[in-house]
Amino acid sequence: MESVTIKDVARLCGVAVSTVSRAINNHPDINKETREMIMKVIEEHNYIPNNSARNLKRTDSKTIALLMKGISNPFFHEMVETFEQAIKQMRHSFIIQRVEENEDEILLALELEKEKKLRGVIILGGFNEHGEEQLLQIKIPYVFCTTGIVGELGRQVCSSVSIDDLQESYKLTDYLCKAGHKKIAILAARKDDISIGRQRLRGYRRALADNGLIYDEELVVFAPQDIVPFSMENGYNGAKKLLDEKKEFTALYAISDNMAFGACRAIVDAGKRVPEDYSVAGFDGIDMGAYYCPSLTTIRQPRDEMALEAVKLLFDLIYKRSGHEHKVFEGKLILRESTRELS
Amino acid sequence: MESVTIKDVARLCGVAVSTVSRAINNHPDINKETREMIMKVIEEHNYIPNNSARNLKRTDSKTIALLMKGISNPFFHEMVETFEQAIKQMRHSFIIQRVEENEDEILLALELEKEKKLRGVIILGGFNEHGEEQLLQIKIPYVFCTTGIVGELGRQVCSSVSIDDLQESYKLTDYLCKAGHKKIAILAARKDDISIGRQRLRGYRRALADNGLIYDEELVVFAPQDIVPFSMENGYNGAKKLLDEKKEFTALYAISDNMAFGACRAIVDAGKRVPEDYSVAGFDGIDMGAYYCPSLTTIRQPRDEMALEAVKLLFDLIYKRSGHEHKVFEGKLILRESTRELS
DNA sequence: TTGTAGGCGTTATCAA
DNA sequence: TTGATAACGCCTACAA
Numbered sequence: 229m230e231s232v233t234i235k236d237v238a239r240l241c242g243v244a245v246s247t248v249s250r251a252i253n254n255h256p257d258i259n260k261e262t263r264e265m266i267m268k269v270i271e272e273h274n275y276i277p278n279n280s281a282r283n284l285k286r287t288d289s290k291t292i293a294l295l296m297k298g299i300s301n302p303f304f305h306e307m308v309e310t311f312e313q314a315i316k317q318m319r320h321s322f323i324i325q326r327v328e329e330n331e332d333e334i335l336l337a338l339e340l341e342k343e344k345k346l347r348g349v350i351i352l353g354g355f356n357e358h359g360e361e362q363l364l365q366i367k368i369p370y371v372f373c374t375t376g377i378v379g380e381l382g383r384q385v386c387s388s389v390s391i392d393d394l395q396e397s398y399k400l401t402d403y404l405c406k407a408g409h410k411k412i413a414i415l416a417a418r419k420d421d422i423s424i425g426r427q428r429l430r431g432y433r434r435a436l437a438d439n440g441l442i443y444d445e446e447l448v449v450f451a452p453q454d455i456v457p458f459s460m461e462n463g464y465n466g467a468k469k470l471l472d473e474k475k476e477f478t479a480l481y482a483i484s485d486n487m488a489f490g491a492c493r494a495i496v497d498a499g500k501r502v503p504e505d506y507s508v509a510g511f512d513g514i515d516m517g518a519y520y521c522p523s524l525t526t527i528r529q530p531r532d533e534m535a536l537e538a539v540k541l542l543f544d545l546i547y548k549r550s551g552h553e554h555k556v557f558e559g560k561l562i563l564r565e566s567t568r569e570l571s
Numbered sequence: 572m573e574s575v576t577i578k579d580v581a582r583l584c585g586v587a588v589s590t591v592s593r594a595i596n597n598h599p600d601i602n603k604e605t606r607e608m609i610m611k612v613i614e615e616h617n618y619i620p621n622n623s624a625r626n627l628k629r630t631d632s633k634t635i636a637l638l639m640k641g642i643s644n645p646f647f648h649e650m651v652e653t654f655e656q657a658i659k660q661m662r663h664s665f666i667i668q669r670v671e672e673n674e675d676e677i678l679l680a681l682e683l684e685k686e687k688k689l690r691g692v693i694i695l696g697g698f699n700e701h702g703e704e705q706l707l708q709i710k711i712p713y714v715f716c717t718t719g720i721v722g723e724l725g726r727q728v729c730s731s732v733s734i735d736d737l738q739e740s741y742k743l744t745d746y747l748c749k750a751g752h753k754k755i756a757i758l759a760a761r762k763d764d765i766s767i768g769r770q771r772l773r774g775y776r777r778a779l780a781d782n783g784l785i786y787d788e789e790l791v792v793f794a795p796q797d798i799v800p801f802s803m804e805n806g807y808n809g810a811k812k813l814l815d816e817k818k819e820f821t822a823l824y825a826i827s828d829n830m831a832f833g834a835c836r837a838i839v840d841a842g843k844r845v846p847e848d849y850s851v852a853g854f855d856g857i858d859m860g861a862y863y864c865p866s867l868t869t870i871r872q873p874r875d876e877m878a879l880e881a882v883k884l885l886f887d888l889i890y891k892r893s894g895h896e897h898k899v900f901e902g903k904l905i906l907r908e909s910t911r912e913l914s
Numbered sequence: 915t916t917g918t919a920g921g922c923g924t925t926a927t928c929a930a
Numbered sequence: 931t932t933g934a935t936a937a938c939g940c941c942t943a944c945a946a
Contacts, residue, residue: 231685231710233939244917249941259915274708276678279686281939283623284922300648308642326667342574342923343622365617367574460862493862519803519836521864576923587933592925602931624923627938685939 232275241269252277289345290320292542295337297327297353300456302486303512303531304352307373310535311350318543320347327354334362341368348542351375360385369545373538374529375423376556387541387552389534393424396527396559397431400509401481403561405439408570409479409507412436413447415466415487417457425457428483428511447477458483463490471498478507478570485510485517488524492566507567513560522565530557575618583612595620632688633663635885638680640670640696643799645829646855646874647695650716653878654693661886663690670697677705684711691885694718703728712888716881717872718766719899730884730895732877736767739870739902740774743852744824746904748782751913752822752850755779756790758809758830760800768800771826771854790820801826806833814841821850821913828853828860831867835909850910856903865908873900 238245243262250258251266269275283289292315296304308324315322325340327333333354340346349370360381369387376390404412414432417425433443449466451457463482470477471494480495482488488510492502502508502522510517513528537555544550577595581588586605593601594609612618626632635658639647651667658665668683670676676697683689692713703724712730719733747755757775760768776786792809794800806825813820814837823838825831831853835845845851845865853860856871880898887893 234941235939245940246918246942247916250916253941257915262915274681276681276685278627278939279682280623280626281922282941284621284627284924284939285941286922299651302645305643305648324669338617338619339622342619460858464862489859489862492864493866496864515803516832516859519807519832521835521839523836577925578923588923589925589927589934590932593932596925600931605931621923624938625925627923627940628925629938630925 232273234275234277237266237270237273237275240273241266283344286345289347291344291346292320292322292348292350293337293340293344293346294322294324295327295333295340295349295351295354296324297331297333297351298329298458299326301353301458302514302516303529304374306515307352307531307535310532311539314536314539318539334366337366337370341366348546350538350542369542371538371541371545373534376554383554384552387545388554389538389541389557390555391529391534391557391559393427394431394434396529397428397483397511398435399431399559399561400511400527401432401435402439403563404479404481404507404509404567405435405441407479407507407567410441411444411447411477412441412479412481413449413470413475413477415449415451415463415480415482415491417451417483418453419450421457425483432481446475458486460486460490460493463487464494465490467491467494468498471495471500479567480506480508481511482508483511485512485514485524485526488526488566489516489520492520492522492524502566503568509567513562517562517564520566525564525567526562527559528562529559533557575616577618577620580609580613580616580618583616584609626687629688632690634687634689635663635665635691635693636680636683636687636689637665637667638670638676638683638692638694638697639667640674640676640694641672641801642669644696644801645857645859646872647717649858650695650874650878653875654882657879657882661882677709680709680713684709691889693881693885712885714881714884714888716877719897726897727895730888731897732881732884732900733898734872734877734900734902736770737774737777739872740771740826740854741778742774742902742904743854743868743870744775744778745782746906747822747824747850747852747910748778748784750822750850750910753784754787754790754820755784755822755824756792756813756818756820758792758794758806758823758825758834760794760826761796762793764800768826775824789818801829803829803833803836806830807837808833810834810837811841814838814843822910823849823851824854825851826854828855828857828867828869831869831909832859832863835863835865835867845909846911852910856905860905860907863909868907868910869905870902871905872902876900 234245234248238248248266251263294311312322333351337349348368351372353374363382363385372388376388416429436443451462455462480491482491488508492508495502495506510524510526513526517524517526534557577588577591581591591609594606637654655665676694680692689711691711694715696717706725706728715731719731759772779786794805798805823834825834831851835851838845838849853867853869856869860867860869877900
């Protein structure tokens with residue numbers, strides 16, 4: 229029942245605990261034979277050091293935490309490997325902590341900082357209007373990824389990597405307008421969204437205006453409260469609603485790729501075709517977009533570059549090579565099969 | 572810099588550390604007013620308890636860990652929420668630990684058990700032929716989910732929830748045979764796979780034999796070493812290879828849904844159609860299968876039931892309500908648009 | 915090169 | 931209801 233500790237190992241080896249500690253931590257000042265003997269005993273008795281005890285003593289753990297808000301978002305998953313490799317290359321270890329929808333990522337970061345003696349934190353997704361007081365509590369470097377920081381004071385205490393959601397959304401909508409679509413529906417986030425969902429909706433709206441089209445509330449579908457926003461299911465329901473209610477439109481812009489897939493399916497289920505009857509566009513540029521049939525027109529966020537830059541900014545901060553920066557990347561409009569130009 | 576500890580709080584409040592401890596842990600034997608006073612000071616000074624120290628002292632943490640091997644597998648992600656809710660309902664907390672491809676989940680479980688004083692572990696995915704000696708080291712209850720345990724001794728020390736991969740694979744292949752397909756290609760796992768990949772291949776082979784079809788190695792594509800098995804990319808490449816080499820076949824069975832999507836795309840890119848020119852089937856039953864065009868014929872693993880059962884078995888073990896069990900669930904053949912019967 | 919001892923921040927067990 | 935105090939398992943000066 230009671231598991232073997234460093235003391236047990238020391239006793240079994242007939243040495244002091246400090247010697248065992250030196251052995252497991254690869255300290256230079258230890259006799260090679262002693263070390264080997266100890267390691268052998270450790271192996272035989274299946275000794276595993278207790279990380280809580282280690283973290284408690286340690287002042288520096290050389291680990292970076294990645295906090296992910298929205299674990300169901302495939303876009304984030306696609307970034308994880310890049311983070312991992314980049315951090316490994318900096319000879320740091322790496323833990324992922326999932327943040328639930330209603331959980332406060334800043335509080336979590338603070339807890340983890342203490343528990344694991346972190347060197348730095350990367351926050352993926354999540355809300356972008358944190359109280360500045362709260363942000364100030366984080367003593368170690370951290371960078372927001374995917375989320376631009378809004379408050380002026382917030383910008384001074386952390387770094388961020390993001391795209392300009394409004395601008396990119398504008399870009400996509402503008403393309404649809406220029407392609408001859410006059411009635412462009414949008415599948416938006418929840419009505420009370422104050423994050424990227426809101427920005428993307430604004431971009432859509434502005435592009436319509438600049439192209440001389442009116443903003444028609446009938447063509448805007450918000451996500452209901454009881455469904456996961458940005459999900460395929462939400463996209464399906466939203467498109468079905470438009471179709472069922474016989475709204476007139478020729479293009480449908482879903483603010484996430486997943487929603488776009490759902491929308492495509494709803495259109496097909498209604499006996500219509502994409503893009504012949506309805507053009508459909510998404511946002512994010514996840515891998516599936518290239519494999520889906522029809523392949524999806526979308527805005528691609530440069531995810532690898534963004535992840536790499538986030539890690540770079542973080543280590544610049546850690547090694548005091550620079551102050552806080554807020555990098556904004558440019559998305560790329562990817563034209564594929566799901567949209568067509570109206571003649 | 573130096574963060575505030577329980578001692579600081581005690582000093583600020585003019586009480587002993589033990590009293591502060593009682594306050595933050597909601598102990599009954601503490602004056603209500605004292606508690607409120609302490610909590611106020613804690614709030615004001617942003618005190619956050621150190622989890623490493625807590626874990627070190629605590630004997631029982633009421634937390635369950637979920638080890639996920641293969642984080643890129645959407646099927647697993649779809650289970651997470653079910654796990655979370657079920658575990659929350661048992662008034663336990665829940666942490667997710669990602670296990671890398673080449674990492675040993677048993678070793679990780681052992682480390683976590685010590686570090687976090689876990690109550691139990693659920694292992695999702697991963698290898699199914701662990702050394703029994705290793706399995707015996709885990710002192711707390713654990714259940715494998717998705718992975719049937721093979722070794723006889725292994726079966727005696729843990730529980731598991733799984734499907735019969737061979738049988739289900741047989742079921743799908745048999746359907747394709749009965750639907751009139753005589754040349755059925757398969758996109759398999761790596762050649763050296765000894766887990767579900769191997770079982771699914773075996774099921775395919777057996778079904779062919781029982782239907783009087785020969786096993787043609789030309790129609791079997793293994794995943795190369797440098798690519799993620801079970802991935803869309805792998806499916807795409809595998810199907811493309813068959814097509815490029817002008818293999819003759821009318822149906823293609825990919826051993827994961829993701830691979831099937833990749834295969835569909837490769838077929839479309841080659842100017843052919845699914846299912847008119849080639850029937851395509853997958854395995855797992857992930858959500859995307861219903862949204863993809865054409866929607867995907869597949870074997871659906873009853874994921875919610877499996878997750879729920881895993882949690883049930885785990886708590887039965889924790890509360891000693893029963894011994895080790897090995898539940899095998901039945902998959903369901905879902906016929907959708909991607910396959911057709913040959914007349 | 916090795917051993918001794920103190921302390922990391924908590925919780926738990928006693929007394930008071 | 932509270933306060934000392936001893937662990938928890940490990941690391942790290944410092945001493946030997």
